[in-house]
Amino acid sequence: MELWQSIPFACILLPLGSAAVTSVMNKRWSRYWTMFVLSCLVILCAIFVFKMQAFSGSYTYMMGHYSAPWGNEIRAGMLEAVTALFFSLIMLLSLMGGMKKIEEHLLSDKQSLYYVMLLLLSAALMAQVYTNDLFTAYVFLEIMTLAAGALISARNRGRTLVASTRYMVMNLLGSGMFLLGITLLYDLSGHLLMSNIKEAVAILAADGKYQMPLTVVIALMSIGLGIKSALFPFHTWVPDAYGYSTPTSAAVLSSLVSKGYIFMLVKIYWRVLGVDVIRSTGILDVLFVFAMVGMIMGSLSAIRQNDVRRMIAFSSVAQIGYIFMGLGMGTEAGAAAAMFHVFAHAISKAALFLAAGGLADASGNNKQFRHLRGSGFRSPIAGIAFTIGALSMVGFPFLCGFTSKLNFATAAMELDDIRMLLVLAVLTVSTFLNTVYFLKTVITLYRKPLAGVQYSREKGQRGFCFHTSLVLFSVVNIALGLFSQTVMDFITRGLSYFG
């Protein structure tokens, strides 16, 4: 085994090992150290994508001296590599963009603990992406849940405490359902390793044995992960959690944590249970309907907000609906479109949350739209980054959101029943609604400010890191839009190695 093939292992162990060390550092060193570790992670992931492209295939990596069903194992393929790169990049950029705010919002002796959480979260994300074992997935899912709860409550004020309580209640319910699903599945198949479960489930499906428990397993896992990733009827924890926590937390939660669960779900559908088994149970139709309703209702709720952060949070609900719609189609093209939307949404949404934080700062710490008037002139880079992110969400050509919507429409063309019309109709309506609230915000940013209100200029200046991160976000967004075909190619190839 060549040295570069150990990169996934390093990607998990590096942040995991350094998290414990971070807790003993003071706030300054912990910040530098976290930045350093996350940068190393991005570089490693980038090298890995480069190498995997030449390798074209997938391989498994033993975690220890015992081979797969006995010991632990991780598995790396094209899709995992690309996902890991995007996740680590967004993590780094979100931290960079919100660093000043973390210092402002958190007590000084809690900041190093915040960085511990971020590092553990990235380790858990990497482990989620690469793991080939359902129980490992569950363990790291727990780390993600707890760390995300701490990220919300780190800014210690009333609203965030209520938000994190709501988050915990909903997410622990989701974890519980997922764990119950794993337990039942183990009882039926006798394995925890993904590829072995798939064989066992295929035999069960062929024999027609244990059909009822298998259906319950699929329902428990789908709904559990749906709750955790804020699928429509279970989204009640979202607006407060994303709206009032510190910008880095909001960006990380909306664009990484929920996406980690979605990647897990894709993995369960394609690698663990087999998509044919899933299709026969009808759970996909349930997800499809939830997603459709979510796309409309999320956008309608977003229109009614007068607080920019809450608006973006509700827009997340709608965008999660898009992703679940792609999964609900049950086709390879649908899943590929959903994965692309995972990346597109993650890039745009993190940039939107960070930029909204900067714009609010330039408006005297007010997030209401009437105060945001003219903030695009007071904080130019944040304004431009927000505009690019918003246009991408709306689906403006040359930005990644456009390709993603196009992918959904193309994937829908392959369906030959009523769902094709439904997807196209809902996509149109939802895009229209997106345009309403995002363009309204962008226009607000460049309107004449409220009469008689003066905002201090210094507050808007958030320094080099903030601006660099926003510029990088915009660049990545445009690059993903321009080279979308390459990324789509990676995703489809990765999905084909999944089986």
Added chain:
Amino acid sequence: MARMKNDYENSWWPKLMRWLDNGSTALDDRMEEEMEETHEGHLLPSPEEIAAQEARREERIQQKLTDELELYARAHHWSRTKGTKIADWAYRILAVVICVSIIWVLLQTASYLPSFGSPDNPAHNEVSRRYIEKGMEETGAVNIVAGMILDYRAFDTLGESNVLFVAACSVMILLRVSSDKKHHISSVHQLEMEADDRMYEPKDDLILQRATAFLVPVILLFGVYGLLNGHISPGGGFSGGAIMGAGLILYLNAYGFQKAQRFFTFTVFKAISACALSFYALSKAYSFFTGANHLPSFITPGTPGNLFSAGLIPYLNIAVGLVVCCTMYAFYTHFRKGDM
């Protein structure tokens, strides 16, 4: 952009939407009112802020008084009196119905599962067979459970001990009261809690102290025994650590924070956790790397049954046990006082 109607917020559509968003009931509305964002909750408000707050409150009261008639009318409106009641009841009944149906489905599922203990269950396959038959030979641990969690599936346990660490850190982020040098203001909570502690501590409960003096060494010794013999007999990091943590908590209860702080402070907690976890991560990283690349490793199972055997397992047990012990103690102190 659409022009907003004056009473838009009270028309039926936003109400429906609010109900859809977060199930807002009368109770929730009151909560939102109380938690309006005035300042960062953990800092002492400055006099101006207090004054401003007072003024705002006055204003609000005035507003309420002037709106009294309207409020009265609204409060006695059908939707407020009977409507809320009906909605509340419907909510409760629906909740019960949903819970009962989920329970029913799960119970039904349980009856469809492979029967318990039957030899041809899917779970009785080559995986467990190898653990049982070859476990001692391959890992060197007489206790198969220790061999499974710390050697075969050590990666999961690495995650598991980090779950404990992340839980302890979350509790600290949430509950730790501390003075912030940046703002030159010590938190109100801290002062209040210190006062509380002084009042109630040390308890000087002679019976408790004598019993503790006798029990704590035994408990700690038993914990250490469980920890060190985890690979030979039932026990191991998680249980041994829990016993040690319980012993420390008993000591703290009998003798008070001042005495406990002589040897266990926040710094000690951080140092022990960091050392234990990074030792675990580093040693297992070595073992994972050599295992995956099929390199020779200097870690050998040794003679099963010896204290120094089973490769890394005893050391990993110690690391896990320390983390568990620290986490338990940290939970206790933070929930009680918010500090160590």
